[in-house]
Amino acid sequence: MSGPGDEQADGRAGARPVGDHDGSAARPSRSQRRRPGTEEGGPASPAPHRRTGLAPADLGGPDADALTSDTIVRRRVDRPTDGWRGLLFSATGGLLNPGVGPAEHARREQVRRIRRPLGNAHQIAVTSINGGVGKTTVAACVGLVLAENRGDRIVAVDANPNAGTLADRLTGDASTTVREMVGQIESLRSLADVARFTSLAGRLQVLASEQDPAMSAAFDRDEYERVCTVLRRFYDVVITDSGSGLVHSAIAGTLALADNLVIVGSPTADGASRVTKTLDWLTVRGHADRVGAAVLVLTCDRAGKHVDTARVRRHFEGRCRAVVEVPHDPHLATGARIDLDRIRPATHDAFRALAAHLADRFDATPVGVGADLIRLPN
Template sequence: MEPSQVRNEAELATAAQLRDDAILRARADVPSQGWRRLVHAASRGVVNPGPGPGEQELRALLERIRSPLESPRRIAVSSIKGGVGKTTVASCLGLVLAEHRGDRVIALDANPDAGTLADRLTGESAVTVRDLLDDLDHVGSWTDVSRYTSLAGRLQVLASEQDPAASEAFNRDEYERVCEVLVRFFTIVITDSGTGLVHSAMKGTLELADSLIVVGAPTVDGASRASKTLDWLLAHSYGDLVADAVVVLSCDRSSAEIDRTRIREHFESRCRAVVEVPHDPHLATGGRVTLGRLRPATRDAFYELAALIADGFTPGD
């Protein structure tokens, strides 16, 4: 082979060829939980039953949750009925996304009636979105923004104004100004909105939202209110947002007289997906939310919700 040919072939080689999957020898998939992990550890690796179906499903969900994202996404969590778990859903979604993704995630409480998002996540609400608004012109760095947030694990939290009289002043223009700053420093902004769809800040939330989560319950009033939320959105030209929405049914209250299958089918016909969150004693206390204290079925429901939201994180969005 001529020297010139050797050089030409060498020039075609790039660092991209040295990927893990190209240069590492294949290794057996080792289980990390349950009896399978115990058997593998006790036999010092001689016996490897491999991951079970549950672990494989969890890994698949986590892979979806970690979908790449090239531009900021704003996720609105809403309901026109209070007490159905809207803030709980926003809290758990934020915790899951922040824990399992490498980018920055913030949960913003846009409830005009002294919201409880910060109480559920960090217990710190002395500094609020109102303080950030007052100093917005002086916020130019990540360090500046972090002075107005509290931390729950890897999730940043921006509390709502706790004085209802003052929080009423949080209008659409102010919400948009806050979001404009947040998307400069955070890849994912989760907004826990109020229950009033006609409130000025809610209009701003819907206008900017890339994804929508509507929270309801498998009860007559909870399901009806969630469906009326969709009706209102469709009547006000948010059809695309509704079609791509995920409905979360919080199953804290349940009754054998309710046909949950029919409720689920109703919302599946109207939106992209439905997630049912089972009753969980830890969430039912109304106190600080900790993912590690959730029952496995509850944790899996929020992983499914996070995966559904992340399915829309396609490159170039």
């Protein structure tokens, strides 16, 4: 018979796990071992770090919130810089922030478009059927705006066969011209070789036209295309001031090579008529696609209150991709060297809008991927 003491002993013995002689529990086999905190058949918990004893979630592992700029950097307020909003923000030390206005939002969006990536050389032709409408001014200003807002190489070429003034308006240096570059074109093997024939206006490089009318008239399409072949090898954007008229050989070359076409006119009775003739001339000669993709610039120096500029604009918006009006500007009207800091804000906005329209057609495809490689002439 078992006594109460024996029953108590049996209870203690039953409560003790079977193990070694020292009373410790039997060690499970390696296949039976499980990490602490797991149930049989359940997923294993991450092992603690050897040194810290913390799980990966505590150390910023996959279970922790990702440490990115979006999660750890406090968002700065969007600071206005222009107009009364910028003045109010500055005057109160940022205590009062009315936010960025619609005009500043539009400018920021234009700059974003201008900075669109460009994988292949892009050529822009600026032309008109008659002189005196501000074509050279447009070519110069859009070149300055593009160079101001982009980090790649941009060159403006004066291909005017009648002693153009592009270099005079930008750098005042026409001592080295495109004619001299043509004479040594076979030896141009680097950017430094080409830069010997250009002058600099801010970040924009300028290639002047021949100033002797007898020599510049001999600048034909073949020579222009050879020059552009070299420039497209070393520059990302080539802007051509093609001169007035459309029948000259060199101007025909600018139309053939242009990826973007800018037509300059004025919103007057005779100016609108000449722009219409230009578009009709291009359409009849098989360039209807270029007309539809062109950007028309209306220089408003001569526009008066008796001219319905809005109607002129609506008419050409139906024929071209975009129409940009450039207001009268006293600084540009002087004909002197152009300084973007001295033109009126509305004029700067117009040229920024023009640059944004042109950048919309920039091709981001790298050279050699869906594009022809540019080679030097033999």
